[in-house]
Amino acid sequence: MVAPEIKPEIKINEDILNRIFFITERIVAFDGLADVFEHIVKTAVQLTRAEAATIRVFDIDSGKLEIVKGWGLSNGFLSQPPIALGEGITGMVVLEEKPFSTVNVTKVGRCVHKELAKLEGIKAVMSVPLKTRECAIGCITVYRKKAEAFTEHDMLLLNIFAAQASETVEKARAIGELKNQAIYDSLTGLYNKKFLLQVFETEIKLSLRHGYETGIMFLDIDDFKKFNDTNGHLFGDKLLSDFAGVLKGHSRKTDIAGRFGGEEFIIIAPHTGKNGALRVANKLREVVSKHKFTGRNKDVRITFSAGISSFPEDGTDSIELLKKADDAMYVSKKAGKNCVTKWTNKI
Numbered sequence: 001m002v003a004p005e006i007k008p009e010i011k012i013n014e015d016i017l018n019r020i021f022f023i024t025e026r027i028v029a030f031d032g033l034a035d036v037f038e039h040i041v042k043t044a045v046q047l048t049r050a051e052a053a054t055i056r057v058f059d060i061d062s063g064k065l066e067i068v069k070g071w072g073l074s075n076g077f078l079s080q081p082p083i084a085l086g087e088g089i090t091g092m093v094v095l096e097e098k099p100f101s102t103v104n105v106t107k108v109g110r111c112v113h114k115e116l117a118k119l120e121g122i123k124a125v126m127s128v129p130l131k132t133r134e135c136a137i138g139c140i141t142v143y144r145k146k147a148e149a150f151t152e153h154d155m156l157l158l159n160i161f162a163a164q165a166s167e168t169v170e171k172a173r174a175i176g177e178l179k180n181q182a183i184y185d186s187l188t189g190l191y192n193k194k195f196l197l198q199v200f201e202t203e204i205k206l207s208l209r210h211g212y213e214t215g216i217m218f219l220d221i222d223d224f225k226k227f228n229d230t231n232g233h234l235f236g237d238k239l240l241s242d243f244a245g246v247l248k249g250h251s252r253k254t255d256i257a258g259r260f261g262g263e264e265f266i267i268i269a270p271h272t273g274k275n276g277a278l279r280v281a282n283k284l285r286e287v288v289s290k291h292k293f294t295g296r297n298k299d300v301r302i303t304f305s306a307g308i309s310s311f312p313e314d315g316t317d318s319i320e321l322l323k324k325a326d327d328a329m330y331v332s333k334k335a336g337k338n339c340v341t342k343w344t345n346k347i
Contacts, residue, residue: 036172037069040140040165045071047161048126048154050142054078056090057130057138057169065094065138073143077120080113088112090127090139097136099128099159103149126150128158130166140165185259187237188244196258196266200318203256203268207311214311215269215277218325219247219284222303222337224263231296239293239302250287252280266322274310274342281306281340289338303338305329314343 041053052072056065064082086095089110093100105125106114117125124144129136140162142150185192191199200216207214221227221243228236240263247257247265256268267284269277285304292299307328309321328343335341 032176033169033172034069036168038071040168041069041071044140044142044158044161047157048142048150050126050150051145052122052143054141054143055130055138055165056083056094056141058085058094065091068138074120077116080116083112089125090141093127093129093139093141094136097129097131099126099155101126101150101155103147121145123147124149126155126158128155128162130162130169132166132170137166137169185244188241188259190244190248190265191256191258193258193260196256196260196268197318199256199258200266200268200322203270204311204316204318204321207270208316212271213273213276213313215272215274215280216309216311216321216325217267217269217277217281217340218260218307218309218322218329219265219267219281219304220306220329220333221263222305222333227295227300227302231300235294235296242291242293243288243302243304246288246291247284250284255280266325272310274308274313277308277310278340278342281308285338285340305332305337306340307332307343308340309343 037055037057040055044050044053044055050072052070054067054070054073057068058064059066059082062082064084066082067078067080070078083091085091089100089102089105089108089112092098092110102108102125104123105111105117106123111117120143122143123146125141127139127141130138130140140158142158144150183191183195203214221239224236224239227239231239240259244257244259244265247267251257251267252269254270256270258266258268260266267280269280272280285306289301289303291301293302294300307325307330309315309324309328311321314324315321324343324347327347328341331341331347332339341347
């Protein structure tokens, strides 16, 4: 990190520097980006003796800068719409990667929300970019409700802090991605096999403690290999992703869905016995069979086969219950596919 040049007349004491670097040291203690953003705005206010602060970050989906956190401001001010790069004061700060300061923002022609600023009673404003090695990802803006200019000392402090804040935001995002990879299947967005098995173990313990049933549905898309051979792997991946979307969209809120591997999926249904799980699986089967999935040259219809087991009727061990649901699913395959089978001792 390259720190801003410190002029001889501007002195930064050790206590202030320690407070600035504290945010980076605490990264492991933050509970996600929301916690990071809250710490950033509060610290920015303290460092600059401001009365309020916001942090805007570029959103890749909207392509605009959105306020992700604010402090000391009304909900009306914080709910202002996202702005484009180069738009207004903060948009200019991010686009040009240069700080900005004014003693009275309501008299600045570039300000696009003068009326909001007047309603909020805002006068002095200072904004600095959140810069990474490649570009600015957003900005920190601090506000005063009186025409008291921010000093060069304030600007220097906020610039040093913004450099640390940018690094912290990047680290928090990276940690969030790693956590997602540990929990979710990257293709479908459902729980991955490892995490799903952990959830299943926990659900069995809860079922045992509170005395309720839990159903297990083991789903396998019919003729998936044939679809892949005909349409190619890219469309095969899209089919898996779209299939997962149908499952999520039509499962109950209490159901827990995950990808077990390949074209195999599992749904855990707490507070649901075997017959209840059968009804849920058949409802999903009907929805899937009517859904139009995308093939290489045309829309296609698909089906799935499923097997059902339940706790505690079919056992108390997660591996045993999954195997029984899997065995029941293969009975469905042998019966002609596109059907659901409950596990029994006769299988």
